Amino acid sequence: MNRRELLDLYYLEARAKLIDVAAFLDRLERAEGASDFRLTAFTQALTQLGRSQEPRVVRVLASLSDPTTEPIPAATTKAACGAWPGKS
């Protein structure tokens, strides 16, 4: 499909998601209390949306990933939260 056709197919959906992200960040800003590493990770991931050699989606996913390579000593939880808390 050409660019025009892809815009016809996905523009409104992507626009809605973009506005949702903006509203999400505003909502967080209006709220009180401490934030955590997830917001930091999210904000950093947003900077990956600019154009470069590697696809944006790969860079965003990588920036939200655990960058370490060694297995952790033990699993203390089963869940993943979508951002790497960092060495703590």
Next chain:
Amino acid sequence: MRYIEPHAHMVSRVTDDYRAMTLAGCAAVCEPAFWAGFDRSAAAGFYDYFRQLTEHEPQRAAKFGLPHFSWLCINPKESEDVALAREVIALIPQFLERPNVLGIGEIGLNKNSRNELQVLEMHVDLAARHQQLILVHTPHLEDKLKGTRLILDVLRADARIRPERCLIDHVEEHTVKMVLDAGFWGGMTLYPETKCTAARAVDMIEQYSGERLWMNSACDWGVSVPLAIPLAALELRRRGHGAEAIDRLIYQNPVRFLSQCSKFKLPKEPMASA
């Protein structure tokens, strides 16, 4: 339209889902062993679960004329307890000859811990000793990239393992290339929020030829969509892919991988496209 659902946890779904899937063109459903949402208290719980996967669930599916296949293992989410895992793995060989068992899965990692890795190696050894196909679960979200690398290292370190007989599931844009480049099959899971949308799956198919890729819904007890594959087929169509290309992805590809197990046989299809 016909399709294979290569990854669905039907024990967690209602009978209406079987009906909807069959109506949508599902020609076979494959069910990997997974985590029940709570930890089972003993190996006996897994024995019963394996019976459910190999006796009861095929009968539920058969009511809709739908062939049901299964994969056996202890899921990575329960692999932190190595002693329990060892007991469960010892139960598996007695089930491997059952007519609907395709191989060992879904094994892999969850939090990328040392114990999970050890249990993964035990499963890989089991599969190698019994010449079984392997279905791999890769971790979620922030753990996926690291976990996929660790899993590929384990599989490549065992000379008995042939990559074309292993499917690495839940790939996303940051892991699909390393999986395919190493000769493995990749599975794209169409799961809202935490995995991959249909539009992104189509992106990957367009970039990586789709030769060794399949799609699945991985529907389970969580928020998930049993009809995710037919919906992705619709997305492929919206993106200009023809009927033959769609059939190759959602039917012929899974058949090609799964047929490496001689037990994967489908009844002759009266409506099969000429």
